[in-house]
Amino acid sequence: MEKIAKQKLNVIVLVDCSKSMQGERIAQVNRALREIKTHLIEMQGENANVDFYVSVITFSTAAYFLNGERCKGVEDFDFKDIKGGGWSNLHLAYEKLGELLKKESKGGIMPDFGGVAPIVLLMTDGHPTKYPLTEEMAALKKLPWFRVALKYGIAIELNDERTKKVLREFVDGNGDVVDCYDAKLLERIIKIIVLTASKLKSTATSVQAGNTIVQQTQMQVQQALQVVEDWEW
Amino acid sequence: MRFRKNDTITIDEKERLVVEDFLGDGGQGEVYLVSRGGEKYALKVYKNEESADFRYNLKNNIDRGAPSEAFLWPKALLDFDDGKIGYLMDLRPKNYASFVSYLTGKNKFRSKQVLLRWCIELCTAFKRLHELGYSYQDLNDGSFFFDPDTGDLLICDNDNVTADKKNLGILGKMRYMAPEIVRGEQMPDMHSDRFSLAVILFMALCLGNPYEGERLKEYDIIDEDAEYEIFGEKPVFVYHKTDRSNRPIRGYHTSVLRRWAYIPLYVKEAFHRTFVDGLQDRENERTTELEWLKVLTKYRDELIACPYCGHEYIVGFSEKKKYDVCPLCGKETKKFCTLHIGRNAVVLDLGKKLYKNHVDKYSARYNQAVGIVVANKNNPALWGIKLMLPEGVEIKDGENNVKMVTGSGVVPIVSNLKIKFNENIIGEIR
Amino acid sequence: MENKDRTLGEGIARQELQLIFIIDNSGSMEGEKIGAVNNAIRDVMSMMPEVQEDTADATIKISALKFSDEAKWVYSEPQTVNEFKWKDLKSEGGTNLSSAYDELAKWLCKKEKGGKMPDIGGVAPILILMTDGMPTSYDWENHLAILKHKGWFKVALKYALAIGIDTDEAMDVLRKFTGNPETVLKVYTAEALRKVIKVIAVTASKVKSNSASAGYGGALGASNNDVAKNEIAEKLDDIQDVEW
Numbered sequence: 001m002e003k004i005a006k007q008k009l010n011v012i013v014l015v016d017c018s019k020s021m022q023g024e025r026i027a028q029v030n031r032a033l034r035e036i037k038t039h040l041i042e043m044q045g046e047n048a049n050v051d052f053y054v055s056v057i058t059f060s061t062a063a064y065f066l067n068g069e070r071c072k073g074v075e076d077f078d079f080k081d082i083k084g085g086g087w088s089n090l091h092l093a094y095e096k097l098g099e100l101l102k103k104e105s106k107g108g109i110m111p112d113f114g115g116v117a118p119i120v121l122l123m124t125d126g127h128p129t130k131y132p133l134t135e136e137m138a139a140l141k142k143l144p145w146f147r148v149a150l151k152y153g154i155a156i157e158l159n160d161e162r163t164k165k166v167l168r169e170f171v172d173g174n175g176d177v178v179d180c181y182d183a184k185l186l187e188r189i190i191k192i193i194v195l196t197a198s199k200l201k202s203t204a205t206s207v208q209a210g211n212t213i214v215q216q217t218q219m220q221v222q223q224a225l226q227v228v229e230d231w232e233w
Numbered sequence: 234m235r236f237r238k239n240d241t242i243t244i245d246e247k248e249r250l251v252v253e254d255f256l257g258d259g260g261q262g263e264v265y266l267v268s269r270g271g272e273k274y275a276l277k278v279y280k281n282e283e284s285a286d287f288r289y290n291l292k293n294n295i296d297r298g299a300p301s302e303a304f305l306w307p308k309a310l311l312d313f314d315d316g317k318i319g320y321l322m323d324l325r326p327k328n329y330a331s332f333v334s335y336l337t338g339k340n341k342f343r344s345k346q347v348l349l350r351w352c353i354e355l356c357t358a359f360k361r362l363h364e365l366g367y368s369y370q371d372l373n374d375g376s377f378f379f380d381p382d383t384g385d386l387l388i389c390d391n392d393n394v395t396a397d398k399k400n401l402g403i404l405g406k407m408r409y410m411a412p413e414i415v416r417g418e419q420m421p422d423m424h425s426d427r428f429s430l431a432v433i434l435f436m437a438l439c440l441g442n443p444y445e446g447e448r449l450k451e452y453d454i455i456d457e458d459a460e461y462e463i464f465g466e467k468p469v470f471v472y473h474k475t476d477r478s479n480r481p482i483r484g485y486h487t488s489v490l491r492r493w494a495y496i497p498l499y500v501k502e503a504f505h506r507t508f509v510d511g512l513q514d515r516e517n518e519r520t521t522e523l524e525w526l527k528v529l530t531k532y533r534d535e536l537i538a539c540p541y542c543g544h545e546y547i548v549g550f551s552e553k554k555k556y557d558v559c560p561l562c563g564k565e566t567k568k569f570c571t572l573h574i575g576r577n578a579v580v581l582d583l584g585k586k587l588y589k590n591h592v593d594k595y596s597a598r599y600n601q602a603v604g605i606v607v608a609n610k611n612n613p614a615l616w617g618i619k620l621m622l623p624e625g626v627e628i629k630d631g632e633n634n635v636k637m638v639t640g641s642g643v644v645p646i647v648s649n650l651k652i653k654f655n656e657n658i659i660g661e662i663r
Numbered sequence: 664m665e666n667k668d669r670t671l672g673e674g675i676a677r678q679e680l681q682l683i684f685i686i687d688n689s690g691s692m693e694g695e696k697i698g699a700v701n702n703a704i705r706d707v708m709s710m711m712p713e714v715q716e717d718t719a720d721a722t723i724k725i726s727a728l729k730f731s732d733e734a735k736w737v738y739s740e741p742q743t744v745n746e747f748k749w750k751d752l753k754s755e756g757g758t759n760l761s762s763a764y765d766e767l768a769k770w771l772c773k774k775e776k777g778g779k780m781p782d783i784g785g786v787a788p789i790l791i792l793m794t795d796g797m798p799t800s801y802d803w804e805n806h807l808a809i810l811k812h813k814g815w816f817k818v819a820l821k822y823a824l825a826i827g828i829d830t831d832e833a834m835d836v837l838r839k840f841t842g843n844p845e846t847v848l849k850v851y852t853a854e855a856l857r858k859v860i861k862v863i864a865v866t867a868s869k870v871k872s873n874s875a876s877a878g879y880g881g882a883l884g885a886s887n888n889d890v891a892k893n894e895i896a897e898k899l900d901d902i903q904d905v906e907w
Contacts, residue, residue: 003338004440005486007455048336048374048436049408103453114449117456148454200260203375220260223280227234297695363702366695397698398753423702424751516705517748523706576713 008111009050009201010071010118011040011194012100012149014093015082016156018060020126022084025156025183029123030081032190039195040074047202050116055100055109059093060086070100071109090128090166094136101145110145117148119197121190122170125156127163137169150201150214151175152193152221157183176218178225192224235278236265242276244311250276250321259390262319269321274308277392278319287401288318294394295320300365303358303386320392325378329387332377336436343382345545346584349533350384352437353526353599358388359430360522360597363423368397370421372429373406374436398422405429407460408442412512415465419515427519431507434525438496441489443508446471446479470508472501495560497535497547499528530590530599534579540567548580570646572618574660581606581646581662587618592654607643617643618652627653680721680786681741681779685767687794687826689731689758696826697754700793703824704749711744721786726770726779730763731756736770741779760798760836764806771815780815787818792840795826796833807839823847 015021015029033056040052052074056066067080097120102108110118140146152175153167167177180189200217236242240252253273254266262279292310299306307320330340342348355377362369371393378387393403400420404410411428413419435443444463452459469479471486472493481489493501503520510518535547544561548569557566572579574591587604589596603622609615620626622640629635631649638644644652652660684704688697704727715723724741728734729752738747771788772778780788800806810816823837825847837847 001338001341002440002488002491004336004436004442004488005445005482006337045337045339046331046333048333110453112450112453114445114452115454117454144453148456203260364699366698366700366702368698396694397701398751399694422751423698516750521706521709524709 004048006049006051007114007116008053009116009198010053010055010100010109011036011074011198012055012057012097012118012120013190013194014057014059014097014120014122016060016088016090016124016126017058017082017084017086018088018126019085020088021156025125025186026082026084028183028186029190030079032187032194034079035187036191036194037074037077037079039191040198043195043198043202044074050202052198052202053109056082057093057096058082059089059096060084061089062086063089063092063096065096087129088124088126089130090124091130091133091136093122094133094140097146098140098143101140101143101149108145115145116201117150118145119194119201120146120149120151120175121154121193122151122167123154123156123186123190124163124167125158127160128166131162131166133166133169141172147172147174149174150197150217152197153177154180154186154189154193156180156186174214176221178221189225193221196221196224235263242267244313248309248311250274252276261392266324267321273324274321275324276311276319276321277307278311278313279317282316283318284401290395290399290401291318291320291392294391297365299391300361300367301358303354303388304362304391305387305389306391325387325389328380328382329378329385330381331375332379332433332437333374335379336374336440340381342379342384344538346533346536347382347384348437349529349536350600351379351386352434353529353533354384354386355433355437356430356522356525356529357597357599358386359426360526362394363397363426363522366397367394368421368423369394369426369429370400371403371405372426372433373409374433375406377433407464408444409433410464411515412465412468413515415461424515424519427521428507428511428515430522430525431504431511431520435504435508438500439489439492441471441481441486443470443472443504444468444479446481446486448479449482468508468512470505472505473509474505495546497528497532497549498552500532503528526590526599530588531577534577534585536585537567537569537580537582538584539564550578570616570648570662572652572660572662574652574654575658581616581618583608583616591660592622592658594658604644606646616646618646619643622654629653678721678784678786679741679781680718680723681788682723682725683767683770683788683790684725684727685763685790685792685794686727686729686752687731687758687760687792688729688752688754689797689799690755691758691795691797692754692826694754696795697752700826701749701751703793708744708747708749711747715744728763728766728770730759730766732759734759734763734766736766757799758794758797759800760794760803761800761806764803764810768806768810768813768816771810771813771819778815787820788815790816790819790821792821792823792837793826794823794837796828796830796836798836803836804839821846825849 013033017026044052053071054074054077055071058064058066066082067078100109103110103112105112151171153171155164155167155177157180158164164177171177178189178193180186197217200220234255236252238252238254242250242252250267250269252265252267256264256266256275262277265276267274267276291307295307295310305322305325307322309321311319311321313319334340342351376388376390378389393401395401404414405421409429409432411425414421414425419425432443448463448469469476471479471481471489473479483490503525506518507520532547535550536545537548538545539559539562541564542559542562544559546556546560549556558564559566570581572581575594577591579585579587579591583606585606586602589598589601589603592603604618604620606616607619609617620638620640620642625637625639625642626644627635627637628644629651630647646662648662650662654660686700711723723744725744725747726741727737729737769777770779773780773782775782821841823841823846825834825837828834834847838844841847
């Protein structure tokens with residue numbers, strides 16, 4: 001079938017699956033990711049700009065690519081439930097993320113030319129085992145793909161200022177840190193962020209004078225989050 | 234979401250709508266399926282409070298009515314208690330597929346003939362819109378729908394249509410916006426509409442964007458700065474005649490490379506004019522709808538189908554090289570008779586139609602058929618033009634034998650036959 | 664292209680047929696109206712080369728007079744079909760129809776008298792007035808009376824396009840310009856305009872070439888003009904077809 005050449009839009013999700021995530025929280029994450037797959041496949045057929053590629057990094061004592069796959073086209077992405085248990089070694093996840101955010105010709109997953117800034121979502125419910133993460137963060141910030149990425153951090157039932165600071169550093173103004181006060185809403189929050197950002201970035205809706213896509217995304221995510229309890233997709 | 238299933242919306246005690254379903258979120262607003270006294274409509278509700286200008290414009294558009302049937306036009310304005318507004322429109326019939334689904338390869342036009350019919354409908358619709366003094370301002374792939382079998386067109390999202398040179402804040406969508414709009418030098422008007430229309434036509438015919446080529450390689454990331462350069466600051470048409478720096482990328486823009494090769498020269502010229510000369514002189518060098526109609530109907534007139542593999546290609550009257558063989562299967566091109574009529578030459582392939590514009594050059598009905606080429610039931614080797622005219626025509630063969638054919642009769646297709654449609658229009662089959 | 668000096672006497676000189684648009688771009692034309700006018704003229708211009716090709720015995724020259732607070736010629740000289748480029752008009756200001764009539768009166772004089780009409784020969788010009796019929800200059804009828812004294816105006820084929828008009832009073836302004844209610848048209852799609860121009864251009868030059876004696880001031884005689892008008896009226900009968 002003849003079709004238009006599309007760009008790659010990478011959606012990268014970093015999931016904390018330390019011991020404290022076990023049970024309800026990780027179940028919410030699993031449900032969210034499964035549904036996201038369905039929605040992204042649908043969205044892929046409805047936009048002429050991008051194809052979605054998904055990467056999931058899980059981190060506890062060690063960091064892994066889910067299924068051992070670094071990146072898959074959303075249609076070929078086979079999801080296996082994530083299990084919880086172990087430490088919260090965020091710095092190892094940063095290393096894995098750094099591996100991805102390089103050009104294909106340099107061993108990463110980003111296209112050699114004409115890529116689209118990826119969407120990166122990091123969620124955690126507790127402070128990282130190693131702290132501070134100064135060097136790891138500095139290493140990431142050296143990567144252009146990291147700098148342009150639209151980044152969201154979700155703090156799950158977390159009142160720990162130190163971890164929130166870690167998330168804010170990670171996002172660095174290009175995205176947002178979102179509080180999830182009630183783990184029951186986690187699934188919805190993940191979906192809101194990934195799907196709103198994906199939709200906006202894929203359909204690149206009409207530009208209103210004076211608004212960039214990033215601003216529009218931030219606005220829409222905020223709007224959706226305000227009514228998170230009623231939100232349906 | 235503002236409403237839920239089975240909610241009843243009452244406005245001023247006279248309007249009563251029942252929400253039946255949530256249809257989607259279009260950025261600016263939410264769309265619902267509602268019923269109003271037994272009739273079903275789509276309801277769009279704006280999320281933000283819109284300006285008085287915006288409301289006035291919408292009201293004005295509703296009062297003036299749709300420019301043509303192709304527009305899924307707002308029908309009734311609704312003012313909600315909290316100051317937000319919305320409007321009712323007809324539902325999109327089920328036989329329409331989105332233009333985007335064509336681009337992504339999910340749906341396709343039944344044939345190239347049908348694709349061209351859709352393009353002609355598109356130009357006719359925008360011609361009409363502009364004749365009424367409107368500009369659309371936000372042409373992009375998301376607004377258009379097609380019937381894969383007939384090539385009928387539907388244009389949705391008509392709420393940004395305003396009088397030409399009036400603006401309500403919308404700039405358009407990147408990759409479809411004219412460069413001067415991207416650069417912020419102008420606000421959208423008819424001339425930027427014409428640029429975007431050419432982009433949509435290019436996408437329809439070539440399955441690609443006219444400015445995305447080799448130069449993409451200069452950018453690791455296509456962010457807003459890169460887009461500003463590619464589509465605003467220094468756009469280079471991928472098939473620029475002299476600047477070859479931005480040709481489609483082999484192995485990536487495969488469809489464009491394959492399809493452009495078989496686009497007729499005069500259509501290529503029309504694109505080149507808009508995408509190259511039209512960058513400098515936005516008022517006079519952008520192919521107008523009328524000019525598009527001229528070249529696209531010509532393209533349609535020239536189209537033939539390979540009798541062996543069914544591939545549709547042009548005879549190539551004005552091409553540098555003639556198409557002696559089918560570009561797909563390589564078999565020899567079948568010989569066809571041609572009807573020369575006015576400035577047109579219609580290749581008389583089976584199923585080929587004559588249109589109103591062939592027999593009346595002042596007609597704007599480019600898609601109203603007045604004749605179709607059919608094969609004789611008893612002797613399929615004999616072809617003729619089955620007329621669909623109110624009045625008959627006079628025919629005269631090579632030996633000057635004159636005969637009348639009724640408006641629903643069949644004119645035999647034989648060489649040297651002259652067909653007199655009226656005093657001024659006489660066609661000749663060669 | 665068509666700049667050959669007619670006095671050089673190289674065979675039969677082609678007649679000059681002037682097509683003059685008189686366009687209201689006052690504030691009341693704002694919005695869809697001026698948009699429609701701009702669009703119509705641009706479309707007509709893209710059809711003119713074809714009309715010129717079919718009109719063998721006259722060179723078509725185009726001029727445009729815009730009027731709001733004051734009237735101003737878009738080009739100071741009549742342009743050939745290929746020279747004339749349209750630049751969108753913006754609408755602002757009052758509707759000084761009087762000033763437009765004055766400018767037109769000056770234009771419709773022989774060159775030797777400071778006008779733009781040929782000193783000898785020439786075909787009756789085509790005047791197309793486009794307005795919504797709401798002049799703000801109340802003395803426009805006086806100025807029209809002066810204009811009506813011009814021979815070239817008398818013989819001109821005058822058409823008016825009513826842009827978004829629905830009152831009789833406004834319609835009256837147009838009828839007075841053309842002097843004939845039948846030549847006030849409400850159709851302004853490009854095809855309709857082209858049909859008007861083409862029928863006029865072809866018919867007018869035909870009538871001219873058939874007439875042995877030149878009438879007023881070397882121009883198309885008034886009686887011949889009637890012939891042309893009748894022929895045109897006949898051909899314009901089905902003009903409503905163009906609309907849908």
